[in-house]
Amino acid sequence: MNNASDSESLRLAALSRYDVLDTPREQAFDEIANLAAALCRVPIALVNFIGDGRQFFKAEVGLGVRETPLESSFCAKALLEEEFLYVADARADPRFACNPLVTGEPHLRFYAGALLKTEDGVAIGTLCVLDYEPRSLDDVQMQALRVLARQTMAALELRRAMKSAEAERARYSALFNAIDDGFCIIEFFDGPHGPLSDYVHVEANPGYERHTGIRDIVGKTLREVDPTDADRWIELYGTVLRTGVPTRFERYFLTAGRHIEVSASRVEPQSLRQVSVLFRDISARKKSEEALRASEALARQNILRVQLALAAGAIIGTWFWDLPNDRFTVDEAFAEAFGLDPAQGHDGLSLAQVIANVHPDDRQDLIAAIEQAIARGGHYAHQYRVRRADGLFYWIEANGRVNHDANGKPLTFPGVVLDVDKRRAVEEERDRAAASLRTLNDTLEQRVAERTAELMRAEEQLLQSQKMEAVGQLTGGLAHDFNNLLAGVSGSLQLLSIRLSQGRVADVDKYVVAAQGAVRRAAALTHRLLAFxxxxxxxxxxxxxxxxxxxxxxxxxxxxxxxxxxxxxxxxxxxxxxxxxxxxxxxxxxxxxxxxxxxxxxxxxxxxxxxxxxxxxxxxxxxxxxxxxxxxxxxxxxxxxxxxxxxxxxxxxxxxxxxxxxxxxxxxxxxxxxxxxxxxxxxxxxxxxxxxxxxxxxRFYGDVDREALDQNASPISGTEAGETVLVVDDEPSVRMLITDVLEELGYTVIEAGDSVTGLKLLQSNVRIDLLISDVGLPGGMNGRQMADAGRQTRPDLKVLFITGYAENSVIGNGRLEPGMQVLTKPFALETLAARVRQLVDG
The missing domain is CATH 3.30.565.10 (Histidine kinase-like ATPase, C-terminal domain)
Structure with missing residues (x-):
């Protein structure tokens, strides 16, 4: 094989791999041809692939045909070049001067083509431009053709890769959907329960629904599908994701109500956060296994019963009853159990002879049970008492089977006799114990209630003891601190009295300061106790x-x-x-x-x-x-x-x-x-x-009032308008102090010692610009209730509550109503005056 044949074979093989010949036009290649024509300013541009005896134009501009014979092809000559064929004037080039495309229609004169080469250097066609007139290309245009040729090959490689991927996807989809088992791919994500705390089903085959009964699983999260058992599934599949170690297990799928067998493995790379899950419904197998285990357990129990019965001598006799002839044959043990002559047992007994020693109270029920067993056939079991040779009655259990012929006629009735006397004694003892237990249970609730009450009384005594211990500690501390403060107040007042009687007024100030300091410390201590x-x-x-x-x-x-x-x-x-x-x-x-x-x-x-x-x-x-x-x-x-x-x-x-x-x-x-x-x-x-x-x-849901007044910012001043203030307090000394201060500042003051008097004044026609009231008042109403009642007739009434201690329910847990403020006792008189001025002016 010569070099030309080798090149052609390689070219045709490459074109076969690309599968590009005789395919429809595609936008990517059309755009390259149009760009080449525009850059080179020529009427014709081709994306040309050289096939077997022909050239196929994947894209063409200005030619109007999709393929031409190879004999007159410029591009066939271009394949002999290293990478580019440039013909400025075909008539002047001996290689093309006699070409029918030059001498005849369409009279081509100019050609420039860049080779389209595969990655291993095999030339399979050209990107070329042609013109009807001789012309030349500058360096930029020639370089542009070479770049566009490489772009053409890149587009061709991308096309092949996409077709390959599409085929692979089709194969994958066919395999994916053909799997009889359920299959899905899950993808973990960070949820509200923490990192990687949930996953979503991103793919699932039809087998998923067949094996779980859950439809449209793709797009659903685990916590949507199985919120109850979600954490356990996260643990199982999360371990596979973290370690990369596949797992295989069987598990009951609560949401689906089925047992499934699962194989899971990580989808690489780990950054995808995906796990593939293959599973099948094994509920039928589980039921079969469970039924088999139950059957085996029952068989073992039956075998064990027989073995125990034989070992313990529980079977005390056997019989065979020929029903048509009413002939019993029994063994010696049966005859002894029924108090019969063993010799007769071998010769044959009638039913009447067998049941002659049955306890009279049990005989009718026994006859009825035998008749029913004979009529229906099959298994028979009945317990009753029989008298033995010692004259005593013992409990036995007869177990047998009635056999019918093909026409349903009773034929034989074989069986065994079991000694159940001890078992019946145990059952009677159990029944007596159960009755005692029921009696005990009937009184249990009462006894529990009595014990609970006793425990609650003990708990109350303990809590009272602890409370008294805490009160003792609290009162001890209070007594210590308040005695110190009272000593300071009392001593200062005594020395103040002595100095005044002596006329030594120069020393009075320090005793007044000491007493006021003790009062302030006492107030602070009271506030702390109330805060606690x-x-x-x-x-x-x-x-x-x-x-x-x-x-x-x-x-x-x-x-x-x-x-x-x-x-x-x-x-x-x-x-x-x-x-x-x-x-x-x-x-x-x-x-x-x-x-x-x-x-x-x-x-x-x-x-x-x-x-x-x-x-x-x-x-x-x-x-x-x-x-x-x-x-x-x-x-x-x-x-x-x-x-x-x-x-x-x-x-x-x-x-x-x-x-x-x-x-x-x-x-x-x-x-x-x-x-x-x-x-x-x-x-x-x-x-x-x-x-x-x-x-x-x-958190407060609202805005902060940043223009709230600083109560200590404005100087204390009196009144020049003669406003009237109603003071309501049941403590005369407090009323006296407030009245003196306000009158000193120029206010007109009206006093009341209880809520009834205060309310009468509020409901009268007397001018009242401000109400100052204690919260705790005699007279059936507290200060807040009196103020609210007063506002029924005076809706704009300003109110200042003064209190040493007030329940929140009295002044409100939240903000006071507009025009209301509260001042805590004890207070500085300057503070009182400033607060009154603020409310009156406000």
Missing amino acids: SRRQTLDPRPTDVNALVNGMTDLIQRTVGPGIRVEAVGATGLWPALVDSGQLENALLNLCINARDAMPDGGRITIETANKWIDRSAAISHDMPEGQFLSLCVTDTGTGMTPDIIAKAFDPFFTTKPIGMGTGLGLSMIYGFAKQSGGQVRIYSEVGQGTTVCIYLP
């Missing part, structure tokens, strides 16, 4: 906690000193909270002081805020409701706390500080404040590592 018991009077308002923290950072830094660095980290987009901002500031400062005391050698305090979603499990562990909260956490790098210290940290008067360094009410106050605000406090600590205390507060 969650009974303090709060004034909750929408609060920007980030702004509150930022506003206190400098104060906290000055308080803890230069040896401790204070950092504030506020969460972006922090939700507002409905909280008493003053109490929250106290709580934050208290936590920072505790953190300072835990770092005697200096350290760092970090104040952080964050939005928190408390789900059900977190709510249970934190002892708080589910929902949206924001957290305010103070973290130190101090000594930390042991678990037993953490357990007592919120107890009143519990402190680890030296005597005189702390009251033990700080954390208990913070705990009570957080719980009263609908939140929680939690301590996280590690000895030697530091402590974090987090206050959780409920």
Whole structure:
């Protein structure tokens, strides 16, 4: 074979692989031909493949035919070139001067063609341009033809790859759908239950529905299909995904209600997160296996029964009854069991002779059972009593079988006799025990109720004991602190009286200051106790906690000193909270002081805020409701706390500080404040590592009023308009003080000592610009109820509640109504005057 033949064979083989000859036009090749004609500015462009004796144009511009003979082909000559054939004027080129396409129609003069070569260098055609006039191409145009030729081969390779892939897909689809077993491919994804906590069915064959009964599985997730057992399937297939080790198992598919046999393996690469699953329904096999096991178990039981009966001598005789002749033949043991003569048993007995010694009470039932067995044929079993030679009756069980002929006529009735006397005795004992148990059970509920009541009484006594112990601890601490404060007040007042009687007024101020200081400390102690018991009077308002923290950072830094660095980290987009901002500031400062005391050698305090979603499990562990909260956490790098210290940290008067360094009410106050605000406090600590205390507060769904007035910002002033204030308080000393202060400031004051008198005044025509009322009042109504009733006739009435302790149900858990405020006793008279002026002006 010469070189030309070899080249042609290679070319034809390559064209066969590409399967391009005689195929319809395709856009990719048409676009290349059009681009070649446009770039070279010629009327004709061809994507040409040289076949056996012809050239086929996969794409053509300006020619109008799809193939031509090879004899007059320019492209056949181009195959002899290395990569490019360039003919500027065919008439001047001896190779083409006599070509009929040059000398005759269509009178071609110009040709330029770039060879189309396979990856192994076999030329299979050309990308060529032609013209009816002589012309030339510049370097850019010639390079463009070469690039487009390579693009043509790339398109051809892509075409072959796509056809191959399509064929492969068709083969895969045919195989996929032909598999009788169920088959699917699952793809894991990260779900709400965690990473790789769910998967979706991305492919499934028809066998899936046949073997599970589940239709349209593609696109459905595991937790849609089988939410009850989802975690177990995730564990099985997730192990295959992680390890790449195939698995094989049998399992009951709850949703499908079938047993399936499964083989699973990972689809590579692992990054696909896919597992292929091949399975079949083996429910029928499982039922057969179960039936076989049950049958085998029954057979074993029957064999065991016979073996035990024979071993224990339970079978005490046999019989054979010739029914047409009414002739019993029995063995010696049967005759002894029935109190008969053994010799007669061999000769033959009638039914009447056999049942002569049956207990009279059992005889009729026995005859009826025998007649029924003879009539129907088959198995027979009956228990009754017979009298033996000793004159006593014993329980026996007769087991036999009645055999009929082809016409249904009874023929024979063989059987055995079992001794069941002991078994009957056991059953009677069991029945007596069951009756006793029923009697016991009938009285069980009553006895349980009595025992439960006894336990509840013991629990109440224990709780009362614990409560009294806690009250003792609380009252002891209160007595100690309040006695100290009362000593200061009493001593100061006594010395003040002595100095005034002596006329030594120069020393009066220091005793007044000392008494006022003791009163303020007593008020602070009372507030802390009320906060701990969650009974303090709060004034909750929408609060920007980030702004509150930022506003206190400098104060906290000055308080803890230069040896401790204070950092504030506020969460972006922090939700507002409905909280008493003053109490929250106290709580934050208290936590920072505790953190300072835990770092005697200096350290760092970090104040952080964050939005928190408390789900059900977190709510249970934190002892708080589910929902949206924001957290305010103070973290130190101090000594930390042991678990037993953490357990007592919120107890009143519990402190680890030296005597005189702390009251033990700080954390208990913070705990009570957080719980009263609908939140929680939690301590996280590690000895030697530091402590974090987090206050959780409920999210407020609304906007924060950033223009709220600072009550301490405006100076205290009286009135020039002569406004009238109604003061209602059952404590005369309090009414006197309030009246004196307000009259000093120019207000007209009306007093009332109970709610009835106060309401009469509110319902009268007297001018009243402001109501100041205690919350707890005699007269059948509290202060809130009186104010609400007064607003029926005076809807714009301004109200200031003053209280030392008020139930939240009285002043409201949320915000007070417009025009209402609350002031906690004891209070500074300046504060009272400022609050009155604010309400009157507002």
